[in-house]
Amino acid sequence: MDATTTNTTPTLDIGSPTPWGAADRVETLCNGIVSVSTPSHGGFFVPPRLNRAIPARWRAASFKRLGETGWYEEDCDWAMVALTFPKPFTARQRIEAKLCFDAMIRPKLPKFT
Helix, strand or coil, X not given: CCCEXXXXXXXXXXXXEECCEECCEEEEEECCXXXXXXXXXXXXXXXXXXXCCCCHHXXXXXXXXXXXXXXXXXXXXXXXXXXXXXXXXXXXXXXXXXXXXXXXHHHHCCCCC
16 A cells, blocks of 8 residues: 555555655554564654644654654654653663663764754
8 A cells, every 4th residue: 555645744654655664563662653564674754744743843854854754763752752752662762762862972063053
């Protein structure tokens, strides 16, 4: 199935396109935030109404700036999702997100004037 759009929020299913290829696993975490995997990689999709809650500086620092479109890869950028929307993540995951953010994302945050 292809991703379909309803009220500008895509519906993701198995086979939906992602920045990493076709999804082979799709899990809705909460409020439309979706975890996706592909045979090669994966990450999270945050719908536009929620993505605005992630600071613009963080979105701009995401891999290939994909955060600006709501996509966050699973290696480092997931930390932006977990820190902004902690509810679906375990306490350990939230700690790991903070450590990852501080080590990998904070150093490359753009400086806004």
